[in-house]
Amino acid sequence: MTEPESMRGQEEAPVPADFRSGFVSILGRPNVGKSTLLNQLLGEKIAIVSPRPQTTRNRIMGIKTMPGGQILLLDTPGIHRARSLLNRRMVDVAKRSLVDVEAVVWVVDASSGLRGDDQDIAGILSKSRHETLIALNKIDAVSKGRLLPVMARLAELLPDREIVPISARTGENVALLVEGMLKRLPSGPRYFPEDELTDQTERFIAAEIVREKVFLRTRQEIPYGTAVSVRSFEEKDGGALVVIAATIHTEREGHKPILIGKRGAALKEIGSEAREDLERLLGCRVYLELAVKATPGWSRDPRSLEAFGL
Ligand SMILES: Nc1nc2c(ncn2[C@@H]2O[C@H](COP(=O)(O)OP(=O)(O)OP(=O)(O)O)[C@@H](O)[C@H]2O)c(=O)[nH]1
Ligand SMILES: [Mg+2]
Structure with a gap:
């Protein structure tokens, strides 16, 4: 999904001085809604979605360009305790996506609650240097009362991280999440042309x-x-x-x-x-x-x- 090199960057608006940019990895266990979130953030479906876990197998980059910044979003395969060679590779892809990113959005599923794989991921993130935002997803599918215990447990697992309750499906609060991501990025250039959505072919x-x-x-x-x-x-x-x-x-x-x-x-x-x-x-x-x-x-x-x- 790219234009020819020669067409790039020709009539682009100038980048303001306080422009922010960088990579944000979208991590989480399988089926929590990472790819749905990427599509919602971009307003276009570039990542496939299904009700089955382990749908995404590759790292998929989505480019979100706004007046104040450009977020290079990495959708990743779900992190889980994998046994098969394919699944182990998928989990490696997800973990490797942490290298060189500025921030992480950890997606958890409010409708199913936290599981063993979520605890494992919290363990990984608690040891990492990354700025982490927690997206508590699928709030359209649960009552408010059920959110509170999950939020309390999240605060125990990974203290002092901002938790943003969202619905990747309806888009509720996703703008707040974008604000949170942007805030955590350094000032930087616009790496890709404004109309480019992904690095996937x-x-x-x-x-x-x-x-x-x-x-x-x-x-x-x-x-x-x-x-x-x-x-x-x-x-x-x-x-x-x-x-x-x-x-x-x-x-x-x-x-x-x-x-x-x-x-x-x-x-x-x-x-x-x-x-x-x-x-x-x-x-x-x-x-x-x-x-x-x-x-x-x-x-x-x-x-x-x-x-x-x-
Ligand atoms: N109700 C509800 N369902 C959601 C939401 N976000 C995702 N889903 C559903 O959850 C299922 C999994 O969504 P995906 O986006 O494929 O999840 P994923 O985390 O990318 O999954 P893997 O690629 O397998 O790791 C699909 O059936 C989605 O429609 C949400 O905000 N609300
Ligand atoms: Mg996916």
């Missing part, structure tokens, strides 16, 4: 959107055994059409017929839902061709993981 986002639809439509171990690669991504008709060919890889041969469905019905639905999202994001017509391929054991094989960008 359109190709990567296309693969992710297909994976989101698989996560939304499949159950049990199937979504976790799925990876998506984009075979080709071509602009046609002077940019009026994008033709994308992608492959959904399954961990097992037996998962293939489930993803394809009766006479291809399941795959067709995944394809048309993904196409609608892609058309909205790319602002043009999209032709999406999907194939399903069994790549047994990919999630345990370091080379396959690398090939999938994991």
Whole structure:
């Protein structure tokens, strides 16, 4: 999602003297709403979201530019006690995101309360030098009375940090969170052009959107055994059409017929839902061709993981 280098920075407004900028990592255990928060902060959906834990597998940067500053937001995979190679890598990605960031937003889920993984994260953050803000998320789903004990427990786990109760879904109090982040950033330049939203390529986002639809439509171990690669991504008709060919890889041969469905019905639905999202994001017509391929054991094989960008 970038413009050509030569177009950058040409007609940009000058940066005021008190402009602030820097990296903020969005951390938390799986499923607390980190990606929903990133999308809400940007006002655009660039990170995939699902009701299942461990949806996000990569570090995704979102760029929020305001008159007073530019926040480089890092959405990260959920931190948990991982066993599998894939999940251990995901957790490493999240932990590594702490290197070189100026501040951290720790997202916790008010609707489920605090869990063991939250305690582990509090442990990590209590030892880190980072300025930390706590986003107590999903307040739209709980009564005020239930927030207080969670806030008290948070203050025990990680004393003296600002807690901002928010709803990443509705946007309630998210502006307050932005203020808190900005306050914690040093003065600095505008690193990216104002209209740039992410460092992810359109190709990567296309693969992710297909994976989101698989996560939304499949159950049990199937979504976790799925990876998506984009075979080709071509602009046609002077940019009026994008033709994308992608492959959904399954961990097992037996998962293939489930993803394809009766006479291809399941795959067709995944394809048309993904196409609608892609058309909205790319602002043009999209032709999406999907194939399903069994790549047994990919999630345990370091080379396959690398090939999938994991
Ligand atoms: N009610 C409510 N649901 C939310 C809110 N924020 C996120 N959710 C839901 O929580 C689920 C998980 O959201 P994600 O944004 O994918 O969570 P995540 O922390 O990125 O999860 P991983 O990528 O798996 O670590 C989805 O079903 C979201 O719709 C919120 O503010 N209120
Ligand atoms: Mg996520």
